Amino acid sequence: MSDEKNLGDDLNDMLDDAKDGTKKAVEKAGDFADDAKEKAKEFANEAKETASEFADDAKEVFSDGKNVAIIAHITLIGWIIAMVMNNGEKTDLGSFYIRQMLGLLILSFVLWFIPVVGWILNLVLIVFWIMSLIGALGGEKKLTPVLGEHFQNWFKGL
Numbered sequence: 001m002s003d004e005k006n007l008g009d010d011l012n013d014m015l016d017d018a019k020d021g022t023k024k025a026v027e028k029a030g031d032f033a034d035d036a037k038e039k040a041k042e043f044a045n046e047a048k049e050t051a052s053e054f055a056d057d058a059k060e061v062f063s064d065g066k067n068v069a070i071i072a073h074i075t076l077i078g079w080i081i082a083m084v085m086n087n088g089e090k091t092d093l094g095s096f097y098i099r100q101m102l103g104l105l106i107l108s109f110v111l112w113f114i115p116v117v118g119w120i121l122n123l124v125l126i127v128f129w130i131m132s133l134i135g136a137l138g139g140e141k142k143l144t145p146v147l148g149e150h151f152q153n154w155f156k157g158l
Contacts, residue, residue: 065086065091065092065093065094065095066093066094066136066137066139067085068082068085068086068091068093068094068097068098069082069093069094069096069097069098069136069139070133070136070137071085072094072097072098072100072101072136073097073101073129073132073133073136076105079098079101079102079105082094082097082098082101083098083158086098092141093136093139093141095158096141096152097132097135097136097141098155098158099151099152099154099155099156099158100132100143100144100148100151100152101132102151102155102158103144103147103148103150103151103154103155104125104128104129104132104144104151107125107147108122108125111125128144128145131144131145132144
């Protein structure tokens with residue numbers, strides 16, 4: 001019987017040890033979960049702060065209108081994109097070059113239907129386009145020679 005008693009005591013001791021081990025494991029898991037939750041909150045706050053800084057930087061980059069002015073020079077699709085970008089928060093520089101480029105695009109389209117003379121004048125328009133692009137890159141308002149003032153008046157609604 002003493003063997004049975006010793007065996008029972010050993011089993012009870014083992015069960016007590018297992019219970020203690022389980023309690024310690026549960027406590028460690030709880031501590032680990034709390035640490036993970038705290039680190040996740042810190043990470044989320046840092047991510048929000050970084051995203052906010054990025055958004056502020058992006059707004060600052062696009063707010064000067066220079067990017068809109070440059071994008072307006074990149075084909076008809078670029079002009080449309082520039083119109084959309086400038087629609088929300090209009091800038092003087094962006095609007096200026098949107099009007100200039102609309103005038104150049106329409107004039108170029110019309111001149112393609114006039115043989116020889118129109119084609120030669122389109123080469124002149126390419127020079128005007130380059131001059132306009134250089135002005136946009138520099139952030140300066142440079143009127144297209146001859147018709148630039150008219151483009152500003154005709155398309156002042158843009």
